[in-house]
Amino acid sequence: MATKNVQTDNALDDEVRAPVTKQQIIDSLCGLEKTAGFSIRIAELAIFEQLYQHLKGSEISIGEFTILRCIGLNPGLRQGVLADTLHVKWPSMTKLINALELRRLLKRVVPLNNRRSVELELTDEGQAMVTKYAPKFRAAESDIFSMLDDDEYRQLEKLLRKAAGWLQE
Amino acid sequence: MATKNVQTDNALDDEVRAPVTKQQIIDSLCGLEKTAGFSIRIAELAIFEQLYQHLKGSEISIGEFTILRCIGLNPGLRQGVLADTLHVKWPSMTKLINALELRRLLKRVVPLNNRRSVELELTDEGQAMVTKYAPKFRAAESDIFSMLDDDEYRQLEKLLRKAAGWLQE
């Protein structure tokens, strides 16, 4: 009896299904209908791995830069609104803002008319940091999305913004 | 002296910069050039919050379903390749696969010709789970992306897939 050779069948199968590449796996799932949710997750993770590589060694992380830029463009922004906008939970935002405040990149201002809330403003150092790193982020973005031509990039941006905006409130 | 009223200036500012909505903050950042990286992150987070809501109470999470579907479409898939494809680290994949194996939704098969590696296959229960939940995921997807018409949806999927695929290897 050849009972010892049970696994041989699998060894045979191996030759059939052989080396599966990441691209083939992606394609197999994307071949199904309605898989933008999957695609957007994979794309986002891939893009942020790249962005992290581009910017490692910087004084600020991607998330910190985003927070500073939001505040710079919207002075007086409340902390909770910022958290909700960026889809991070309030406790996480508390820690992030604490760290940035300690580094004197932003200020907490408690307004007279609502002492529960916290309004955020950049310090001069914070503004300088945004100014310094904005070009680096733009360059990284161009590099990472080099597989798309200008039209495709704009189209993608438009569609993403429509999706994100719609789901926002 | 009115030194006590220092904060009054801020109270005045409040009226000017007033209530900032999430949409306005998104718009302020998207108004800049080269912000697809930001948009894709916000969109992805928003979409997965929705998807989570649609599917909470299910027997399997979004990630678990994705793993099972990948294995179902690519039987014999190696664990490390799957991890790299889905952009999770190997230790995380070990935990996920352990849990799914304990629930008897998949099998680990160690091939004779390479006893280092682990090939993954669905059990009948695992296959049944995929079959059961696939329609629910499709329905959730349709609902979540209802802001896009068919053309826009297909275009988005195409662009995301191009970006993800390009960055994959």
Next chain:
DNA sequence: GACAAACTGTTTCCTTTTAAACAATTTAAC
């Protein structure tokens, strides 16, 4: 064949993120 190097996963430990409970302030109802 024996030893070094590469491959493939796993374990351990630490950081980050989240959920749940808490505290302070304001608004609303009576």
Next chain:
DNA sequence: GTTAAATTGTTTAAAAGGAAACAGTTTGTC
């Protein structure tokens, strides 16, 4: 006015995720 409910953040405890070190297996070199 007082008390109940809503708003806005913070703290604490638990879960998830990742980096570094580890272990077993295979391949290549002498």
